[in-house]
Amino acid sequence: xxxxxxxxxxxxxxxxxxxxxxxxxLLYAPIAVLVVFSFNASRSVTVWSxxxxxxxxKAIANTGIQQxxxxxxxxxxxxxxxxxxxxxxxxxxxxxxxxxxxxxTAYLVINLPLIVPEIVTAVATLSFFALIGLSLGxxxxxxxxxxxxxxxxxxxxxxxxxxxxxxxxxxxADLYATPWHxxxxxxxxxxxxxxxxxxxxxxxxxxxxxxITAMVAGAGQTTLPVYIYSQIRQGVTPEINAVSTILxxxxxxxxxxxxxxxxxxx
Amino acid sequence: MVAGATAVPGAGEAALPGATGTRLLLLGPALxxxxxxxxxxxGIILVYSFLTPGTFGGVVWKFSAEAYAQFLFDxxxxxxxxxxxxxxxxxxxxxxxxxxxxxxxxxxxxxxxxYFMATRPPATRxxxxxxxxxxxxxxxxxxxxxxxxxLRDEGLINNAxxxxxxxxxxxxxxxxxxxxxxxxxYSYLPFMVLPLYASLEKLDFRLVEAAYDLYAxxxxxxxRIxxxxxxxxxxxxxxxxxxxxxxxxxxxxxxxxxxxxxxxxxxxxxxASSRNWPFGSAAAMILLAAVLLALxxxxxxxxxxxxxxx
Amino acid sequence: MRNLFIAVAAIxxxxxxxxxxxxxxLHIYNWGDYTSPEMIEKFEKAYDVKVTVDGYDSNETLLAxxxxxxxxxxxxxxxxxxxxxxxxxxxxxxxxxxxxxNFKNVDPRWVxxxxxxxxxxxxxxxWGTTTFAVNTDVYKGDIDTLALMFDPPAELRGRINxxxxxxxVLNAGLRYLGLPRCNSNPEDLRKLNDLxxxxxxxxxxxxxxxxxxxxxxxxxxxxxxxGYSMRARLDKPSLKYAYPREGFTGWMDNAAxxxxxxxxxNAKLFIDFIMAPENAAMISNFARYANGIRxxxxxxxxxxxSAPEIVMPAGAPAPEFVPPCEDEVVRMYDKIWTNLLK
Numbered sequence: 001x002x003x004x005x006x007x008x009x010x011x012x013x014x015x016x017x018x019x020x021x022x023x024x025x026l027l028y029a030p031i032a033v034l035v036v037f038s039f040n041a042s043r044s045v046t047v048w049s050x051x052x053x054x055x056x057x058k059a060i061a062n063t064g065i066q067q068x069x070x071x072x073x074x075x076x077x078x079x080x081x082x083x084x085x086x087x088x089x090x091x092x093x094x095x096x097x098x099x100x101x102x103x104x105t106a107y108l109v110i111n112l113p114l115i116v117p118e119i120v121t122a123v124a125t126l127s128f129f130a131l132i133g134l135s136l137g138x139x140x141x142x143x144x145x146x147x148x149x150x151x152x153x154x155x156x157x158x159x160x161x162x163x164x165x166x167x168x169x170x171x172x173a174d175l176y177a178t179p180w181h182x183x184x185x186x187x188x189x190x191x192x193x194x195x196x197x198x199x200x201x202x203x204x205x206x207x208x209x210x211x212i213t214a215m216v217a218g219a220g221q222t223t224l225p226v227y228i229y230s231q232i233r234q235g236v237t238p239e240i241n242a243v244s245t246i247l248x249x250x251x252x253x254x255x256x257x258x259x260x261x262x263x264x265x266x
Numbered sequence: 267m268v269a270g271a272t273a274v275p276g277a278g279e280a281a282l283p284g285a286t287g288t289r290l291l292l293l294g295p296a297l298x299x300x301x302x303x304x305x306x307x308x309g310i311i312l313v314y315s316f317l318t319p320g321t322f323g324g325v326v327w328k329f330s331a332e333a334y335a336q337f338l339f340d341x342x343x344x345x346x347x348x349x350x351x352x353x354x355x356x357x358x359x360x361x362x363x364x365x366x367x368x369x370x371x372x373x374x375x376x377x378x379x380x381y382f383m384a385t386r387p388p389a390t391r392x393x394x395x396x397x398x399x400x401x402x403x404x405x406x407x408x409x410x411x412x413x414x415x416x417l418r419d420e421g422l423i424n425n426a427x428x429x430x431x432x433x434x435x436x437x438x439x440x441x442x443x444x445x446x447x448x449x450x451x452y453s454y455l456p457f458m459v460l461p462l463y464a465s466l467e468k469l470d471f472r473l474v475e476a477a478y479d480l481y482a483x484x485x486x487x488x489x490r491i492x493x494x495x496x497x498x499x500x501x502x503x504x505x506x507x508x509x510x511x512x513x514x515x516x517x518x519x520x521x522x523x524x525x526x527x528x529x530x531x532x533x534x535x536x537x538a539s540s541r542n543w544p545f546g547s548a549a550a551m552i553l554l555a556a557v558l559l560a561l562x563x564x565x566x567x568x569x570x571x572x573x574x575x576x
Numbered sequence: 577m578r579n580l581f582i583a584v585a586a587i588x589x590x591x592x593x594x595x596x597x598x599x600x601x602l603h604i605y606n607w608g609d610y611t612s613p614e615m616i617e618k619f620e621k622a623y624d625v626k627v628t629v630d631g632y633d634s635n636e637t638l639l640a641x642x643x644x645x646x647x648x649x650x651x652x653x654x655x656x657x658x659x660x661x662x663x664x665x666x667x668x669x670x671x672x673x674x675x676x677x678n679f680k681n682v683d684p685r686w687v688x689x690x691x692x693x694x695x696x697x698x699x700x701x702x703w704g705t706t707t708f709a710v711n712t713d714v715y716k717g718d719i720d721t722l723a724l725m726f727d728p729p730a731e732l733r734g735r736i737n738x739x740x741x742x743x744x745v746l747n748a749g750l751r752y753l754g755l756p757r758c759n760s761n762p763e764d765l766r767k768l769n770d771l772x773x774x775x776x777x778x779x780x781x782x783x784x785x786x787x788x789x790x791x792x793x794x795x796x797x798x799x800x801x802x803g804y805s806m807r808a809r810l811d812k813p814s815l816k817y818a819y820p821r822e823g824f825t826g827w828m829d830n831a832a833x834x835x836x837x838x839x840x841x842n843a844k845l846f847i848d849f850i851m852a853p854e855n856a857a858m859i860s861n862f863a864r865y866a867n868g869i870r871x872x873x874x875x876x877x878x879x880x881x882s883a884p885e886i887v888m889p890a891g892a893p894a895p896e897f898v899p900p901c902e903d904e905v906v907r908m909y910d911k912i913w914t915n916l917l918k
Contacts, residue, residue: 011385011471013378013484020382023375023459026452027401033412033422034404042811045408046415047792049811062613064629090296093289104565108558110296113304114505115557117513119534120550123543123644124307130645131310147303150296155506156461159498163465179288193467196395197460201506204402204456211534215641219603219648220628228405230608230631234863235787235804236411237609244404251403255396321903322661323636324643340911353918411785418794440794441781523781524740527917538636539742540910 031248038241045236059242067220068227069247071138075213075223076206078142083149084199088157088191090150092183095161114151121148122215129216137221144216145206152205153198160194315547323541333548354532354549361512361529368450368511369504372458375451376503380462381492384469395463399456406453410520413452417445417521441523449517454510458503465499466492501564509557529553599624602842605632605649607829610702612862619849625842642667647836650843653701656828657900660691668697669833671844678851686868690899692830699847700868702803702859703828705819705888705895706744709786709805711796713814720892722752722820724797726775733778737789737798740782742913744799744825745772747898751823758901760908769912776916790815802885803865809885817885819892826895828868 037045041052059065090110094103113121125144134140168190172182188195210225217226228240315333317325335341338355339348383394401409416422417440424436439445469492477487493500513530527535529549536546600623604611608631616627630649632638635658642652642662654662662668673679674687674695682700692698710719714731724732725748738745747757749771755764783789786800787808800808802817809815831850833843849855856867857875866886873881880886888895901909 011474013381013488016378016382019375019378023379023455024397026375027398027455029416029422030409030412030452031401031404033415034408037412037415043807044788044791044811045411046418046788047811064613086295086299089292089294093292104562106293106297107565108561109300109305111505111561112300112308114509115554115561116304116308117530117533117550117553119530119537120311120547121304121307123537123640124311125303126641126644126646127310128303128307130647143299143303147299150300152457152506154296155502156464156499159461159502160464160468162498163468163495165468165470190468193395194464197464200395200399201457201460204399207403208406210407214632214637215644215646217630218646219605219630219650222630225405225407227608227631228407229633232633232784233607233801233804234609235785235807236408240405240408244408248400248404252400255400259392319903322665322900323639353914356918357914411788414788414792414794418792420793519740519783520785524783525776525779525781525917527914531917532914535910535913537640538634539906540913541906542910 034241035245035248037238038245040238040241043235043237045238045241055238055242056246058239059246062239064222065224065227065239065243068222068224069243071141071221072207072224075138075142075145076203079145079149079206080153080199080203082142082146083153083202084157084195086146087150087153087198087202088195091154091157091161092187095158110154111151113148118209118211122212125212126215135218137218141213141217141221141223144212145209148209148212149202149206152201156197156201157191157194160191160197164190311547312551315544315551317544319542319544321541323537323543325543330544333542333544334552336545337548337552357527357532358529358553360526364446364450364514364518364528365508365511367447368454368514369458369508371447371451372454372507373500373504376455376458376462377496377500380459380466380499383459383463384466391467395460398459402456406516407520410449410453410516413445413449413521414440417448440521441525443522445521446518449521450511450514453514453517454507457506457510461502461506462496462499465496465502469495505561512553512557600839600842601625602627602651602839602846603649604629604651604846605638606630606651606653607632610653610829610863612858614862615850615855615858618855618858619846622849623842623845625845642834647834648838649834650837650839651831651846652834653829653831654698656689656691656830656897659698659830659832661900662832662834663692663697667835669835669837669840669843670696671833671840671847672696673699673847673851676844676848676851678848681851681853681856681869681871683868683870686828689828690897698830698832699851700856701829701831701850702863702865702867703826704802704865704886705824705826706739706799706801707818707820707824708797708799709790709808709815709817711790711812711814712816714796719816719818720820721818722748722822724818725799726752726771728775728778728797732797734780735796736779737781737783737786737795738779739786739799740784742909743898745782745916746909746912747825748799749775751820754822757896757898758905760902760905762908765908765912769915772912772916782917787811803863806864806883806885819888821893823893823896826897828897 037048038055039051039053040048041054042049094106129140136143168186169182172186177185208225210229213223214226214229217223228236231237231240314325316329316331318328318330318332320326335348338350340351341348383391386394414421418424419436419438419440421440423439427433428436473491473495474487477491482490515528515530515534518524518526518528519531533546533549536542536549602625604627606629611629616629619625620627632641635655638652638654639658639661659668679695682695686700687695708725710724712719714735715724715729717729725736725738728736746768749768750757750759753767753771755768759765780795781789786798787804789795790798791808791811805815805817809817831847833840833847837843850859851869853869853871854875856869857872860867860872860880861877864880
């Protein structure tokens with residue numbers, strides 16, 4: 001009948017596919033340049049001289065940059081996990097159930113770290129940590145990152161929750177499922193794309209943070225963005241390109257592996 | 267109205283976190299962390315904004331509202347009178363426009379992309395999410411520097427166009443407002459695409475089908491059904507792009523030539539060579555207040571409508 | 577999913593396995609890409625100390641961070657005016673390099689400097705000048721004048737990059753007008769303001785990536801630091817570093833010890849270490865600037881010793897080291913700068 005052939009047709013909107021591919025091209029063009037220039041022989045990142053692997057050699061020998069990259073990853077993973085868990089809980093509390101009086105205030109408070117300019121958060125957090133004498137090493141940085149990652153995780157999850165049909169949850173409740181059961185079996189799987197979106201955003205926001213980390217990080221806690229920005233007076237070199245390319249390859253490998261494993265499990 | 271309404275409001279609500287206790291438990295961690303590590307430090311900044319600048323940065327513990335006055339007025343150093351100074355307002359205004367343009371651009375490009383992603387077969391969907399975010403696992407500074415090569419007069423785009431004979435003189439793209447807009451859109455695209463995707467992925471296409479059955483064209487289906495249903499995602503995406511791009515300075519500095527100060531630069535400058543921490547704090551407070559006000563208006567007016575929907 | 581967590585946790589814990597069997601530690605906080613790894617290795621071996629190096633992007637970040645309470649750094653490398661500020665604010669340890677063994681190697685010209693007369697707190701790390709570089713393929717005339725920046729000839733209009741630094745831009749303007757630096761005279765500042773606003777249309781950008789901009793051909797004249805200019809010239813031989821007769825800025829980065837440094841003794845060892853000629857030469861060979869230590873010439877790259885950017889030609893005026901300005905001057909400069917960039 002009409003439904004079968006329609007199913008393909010009704011989802012297609014003209015120009016949307018083309019825009020999506022254009023979007024990808026836009027996103028990957030600078031990445032292509034980045035990778036190509038990691039093989040640049042001279043010190044320039046935008047003027048090509050000739051092919052060379054020397055920057056990879058330098059990057060592999062440079063423990064400073066490796067330590068920075070490792071720190072970045074550690075902080076980003078921890079901040080992502082913490083922020084996502086906390087944000088999911090908060091989203092559930094604010095987007096389900098009856099409205100409560102502190103609703104708007106809670107929403108504003110949770111999103112506050114998003115609104116405050118970074119340099120201000122940086123100086124304030126450092127002053128605060130120094131005042132209370134908090135020194136957990138890299139933990140200070142992780143804590144600071146978690147705070148500003150929360151809104152980035154919260155908003156997509158809440159958007160997803162708001163758009164979700166409650167009929168399923170209510171049906172389950174009618175069938176005597178406990179709230180925890182409803183959560184684990186109904187809400188969570190349906191919420192998954194929202195949670196993944198939130199976690200991804202939290203991860204990339206943490207990975208790229210400069211000024212807050214620059215202020216809050218103590219000795220030996222440099223992250224990759226701080227390392228890169230500190231090169232600004234001596235000039236950014238293709239060593240950064242080399243490290244970025246290596247990291248990129250590693251992450252692609254990692255995610256591809258998890259895809260393959262995931263598919264095998266299914 | 268929208269189909270799928272619930273007939274039994276009571277039972278469903280009670281089973282979910284309606285009880286204050288559970289709600290507090292769920293909200294607790296988020297509020298706790300933000301209050302402790304986000305708001306308390308902010309209190310320090312609020313205090314700073316009412317102090318006097320130290321000679322070499324820092325603050326002197328002497329009350330002064332000078333920082334707030336400085337935002338709008340110039341104090342004549344001879345007779346202490348105040349004259350209106352539009353410089354900082356101009357900077358705020360420009361940043362607002364810049365953020366608005368970035369959000370619009372992200373929406374225009376991001377919505378179709380998110381829709382396309384959401385309508386792929388389930389197996390490919392995750393691949394798309396992954397494809398969209400992978401570029402952002404590399405540092406923004408170096409990626410933006412790479413854009414220099416693409417956009418400059420003897421850059422990749424111009425070389426390709428000139429080489430293909432399509433134009434004779436290069437199109438000036440770099441160090442223009444266009445470059446800034448493009449750079450901002452580039453920096454914030456996933457913040458629009460991912461929330462939109464999360465929202466659109468759950469779209470009930472039976473509704474769209476129903477619209478087509480009733481002889482609605484594609485455009486009407488889009489504007490009357492799809493976009494309204496994706497509204498939470500659109501709002502989330504716009505917030506996540508607009509607010510950060512207010513304070514953005516990487517794209518304006520690198521791609522725009524750094525000829526104009528944005529709010530981000532301005533405030534940062536106060537904590538750097540301008541040695542005026544109180545003014546930097548005050549400017550941040552003013553920005554915060556403005557955005558909070560707008561957000562509060564939104565939550566008060568728009569949110570109730572969301573809740574009324576089943 | 578579970579496997580993923582385990583993997584991540586394993587990697588995380590693996591990092592906590594400490595490496596150091598060293599007797600002590602030293603935490604250096606320096607500009608990025610400014611510390612010779614070779615020299616650090618030599619120091620580590622000589623004194624059995626584990627060294628960490630973290631980077632900052634500007635003197636101002638350093639100041640803001642230390643003022644906000646950051647601790648844990650043993651050696652920092654503030655610029656000349658920043659040392660003066662820090663001494664006035666009581667932020668440096670009095671390590672008295674002038675009593676150390678290697679102090680005799682410090683070039684006498686760098687001992688009684690305005691920021692640390694007699695060297696009670698700091699020692700020279702690297703020093704240089706800030707003027708501008710010109711692409712001589714585009715402009716063939718005399719380059720030793722600031723008029724090229726403020727009243728450029730036709731071929732340079734719209735092809736100029738200025739550094740994004742209030743002091744570098746304003747001081748150049750003041751020199752061009754023949755007015756004193758750290759100027760609080762409203763009339764003078766009005767002239768400066770008009771000069772800058774008048775010249776701005778000829779400037780294409782305000783950026784720190786001076787080398788990228790001039791080697792890629794985005795601009796043909798850029799304000800730049802001498803060592804950076806030398807590197808640019810290696811990529812683009814037509815570049816020439818100017819020594820304007822109206823004057824130019826000299827700067828020196830110094831190694832100093834912040835108050836409350838956790839490893840004070842190791843910091844002192846390091847301060848003494850870098851005053852030795854061979855070690856100073858290692859710093860120069862890496863960072864590509866001049867150091868202030870006599871006898872280091874013997875160990876430096878010949879390229880550095882013959883470069884016109886490093887070794888000033890005979891007729892050039894002496895570089896001017898500008899002290900930090902008083903409060904009201906900073907306020908007025910800030911107003912001019914905001915006005916310029918609004």
